[in-house]
Amino acid sequence: MSYAVKGVFWIGVYLLLILAPLAILLIEPVPPGNGFWWDVSLALGFAGTAMMGILFLQTARFRRASAPFGIDIIYYFHRQIALIALFFILAHPLILLILKPQLVELFKPGVAPGHLWGAVVSTLALVALVVTSIWRKQLNLDYDLWRVLHAVLAVVALGLAIWHVLGVGHYVDTSWRKQLWGTFSLSWLLLLVYVRLMKPWAQLRHPYRVAEVKQERADSWSLTIEPDGHDGLRFEPGQFAWLTLGNSPFALKEHPFSFSGSAEKVPTLTFTIKELGDFSSTIKHVKPRQIAYIDGPYGAFSPDRMDATGFVLIAGGIGIAPMMSMLRTFADRKEQRPLKLLYAYNTWERLTFREELQELEQQLNLEIIWLLKDPPPGWQGESGLITGDLLQRRLPLTDPEQSYLICGPVKMIELTEKLLHQSGVPLARIHSELFDMV
Numbered sequence: 524m525s526y527a528v529k530g531v532f533w534i535g536v537y538l539l540l541i542l543a544p545l546a547i548l549l550i551e552p553v554p555p556g557n558g559f560w561w562d563v564s565l566a567l568g569f570a571g572t573a574m575m576g577i578l579f580l581q582t583a584r585f586r587r588a589s590a591p592f593g594i595d596i597i598y599y600f601h602r603q604i605a606l607i608a609l610f611f612i613l614a615h616p617l618i619l620l621i622l623k624p625q626l627v628e629l630f631k632p633g634v635a636p637g638h639l640w641g642a643v644v645s646t647l648a649l650v651a652l653v654v655t656s657i658w659r660k661q662l663n664l665d666y667d668l669w670r671v672l673h674a675v676l677a678v679v680a681l682g683l684a685i686w687h688v689l690g691v692g693h694y695v696d697t698s699w700r701k702q703l704w705g706t707f708s709l710s711w712l713l714l715l716v717y718v719r720l721m722k723p724w725a726q727l728r729h730p731y732r733v734a735e736v737k738q739e740r741a742d743s744w745s746l747t748i749e750p751d752g753h754d755g756l757r758f759e760p761g762q763f764a765w766l767t768l769g770n771s772p773f774a775l776k777e778h779p780f781s782f783s784g785s786a787e788k789v790p791t792l793t794f795t796i797k798e799l800g801d802f803s804s805t806i807k808h809v810k811p812r813q814i815a816y817i818d819g820p821y822g823a824f825s826p827d828r829m830d831a832t833g834f835v836l837i838a839g840g841i842g843i844a845p846m847m848s849m850l851r852t853f854a855d856r857k858e859q860r861p862l863k864l865l866y867a868y869n870t871w872e873r874l875t876f877r878e879e880l881q882e883l884e885q886q887l888n889l890e891i892i893w894l895l896k897d898p899p900p901g902w903q904g905e906s907g908l909i910t911g912d913l914l915q916r917r918l919p920l921t922d923p924e925q926s927y928l929i930c931g932p933v934k935m936i937e938l939t940e941k942l943l944h945q946s947g948v949p950l951a952r953i954h955s956e957l958f959d960m961v
């Protein structure tokens with residue numbers, strides 16, 4: 524089955540999961556309504572709660588469901604759906620209060636039933652979830668701390684919303700409706716058990732051991748790991764995995780890294796990691812035989828999924844890691860199709876994989892365009908930033924069957940996508956990988 528067909532299938536499953544809890548409420552006998560806007564408000568509350576539940580599903584990293592889209596698209600979708608769910612949840616009480624302002628009286632201490640306060644706390648938790656996710660960096664929230672906070676707030680928001688739904692009881696007044704809605708709710712929370720317990724448990728049973736840690740140019744380290752007592756995994760060049768080192772997988776201290784080694788050399792896995800923060804700065808101290816855990820492979824950023832006459836790879840900085848996996852795999856497969864690599868970095872000295880790339884240029888039908896921001900004296904090659912003129916001059920932009928893969932800093936990706944598109948490259952031929960999820 525093609526990825527497009529699989530994608531349509533999973534979108535269908537998604538819509539079914541959102542609509543099923545609502546449809547159940549409409550099975551006869553339906554309780555008498557309270558007027559159009561009153562019912563719209565209730566529908567928004569139910570829909571918002573169902574969408575909150577589905578948010579858990581999106582981050583459960585089901586490989587089959589995420590494969591047609593790529594996990595970055597799923598996370599993007601997750602953020603957009605969370606905003607819509609928040610809008611629905613906020614609109615629900617607002618409409619009720621506009622219709623019946625005297626409902627405010629309910630919030631007097633000792634008057635309001637517990638589940639009503641539950642709804643208030645649930646809404647506040649959802650607002651906090653959205654605010655801390657959109658402005659995490661501006662709020663200086665450490666990534667690991669944010670992840671824990673995100674999980675706690677999500678459980679609080681959904682758990683209390685369900686309590687409110689069942690507590691009010693309108694539309695879920697018969698016992699079978701209560702049970703069905705309750706079962707749906709329970710299955711959303713069971714997803715948490717799957718993500719936090721079952722997945723780490725599966726990783727624990729499939730450990731890896733560090734085979735080598737090698738220094739590369741520009742404060743980067745290549746970490747090679749091998750499966751310990753199992754067959755390991757297969758991946759497509761360009762994909763990535765979540766890596767846990769020196770912690771139990773239950774600690775959820777995992778970080779995503781692209782595979783940089785050849786997909787033909789499995790079960791050996793290599794990642795190339797640039798020193799950027801707390802975790803990436805510890806790689807240089809990792810010793811051989813140290814235990815590691817992997818959750819993957821993920822991602823749709825792979826030439827293996829593209830029917831193309833050739834590939835143009837555009838890398839900036841450590842964005843070379845997935846490209847290295849592609850080129851090494853191409854070399855192992857004796858790939859004949861024409862390849863171009865536009866590799867942008869600050870200086871010649873810091874070009875990670877410089878020597879190996881020069882060798883690959885000899886082995887493959889590959890041309891490398893080195894683009895230096897700060898070139899050495901006497902540099903004959905390209906310099907400065909990526910421009911439309913550079914792309915027109917150096918890349919074969921005219922072949923409509925060629926695929927373009929971009930990986931690097933966010934600004935570079937956005938600019939390059941825009942320039943390629945302005946130069947007439949169809950959007951369907953442009954693919955990019957962001958190293959920044961939240």
Ligand SMILES: Cc1cc2nc3c(=O)[nH]c(=O)nc-3n(C[C@H](O)[C@H](O)[C@H](O)COP(=O)(O)OP(=O)(O)OC[C@H]3O[C@@H](n4cnc5c(N)ncnc54)[C@H](O)[C@@H]3O)c2cc1C
Nearest residue numbers: 666777778779780781795796797800801802803844958959
């Ligand atoms: C799909 C993907 C592929 C990647 N491939 C590579 C690669 O091949 N080589 C490479 O050097 N880097 C890669 N990264 C980036 C790498 O994951 C982060 O640089 C690393 O997690 C930073 O962690 P830190 O603790 O060292 O730095 P910190 O200073 O703690 O974090 C720096 C920033 O990295 C991001 N980050 C931190 N922890 C995580 C996490 N657990 N999950 C997601 N993002 C996080 C956050 O935006 C954070 O603000 C990739 C990221 C993604 C999303």
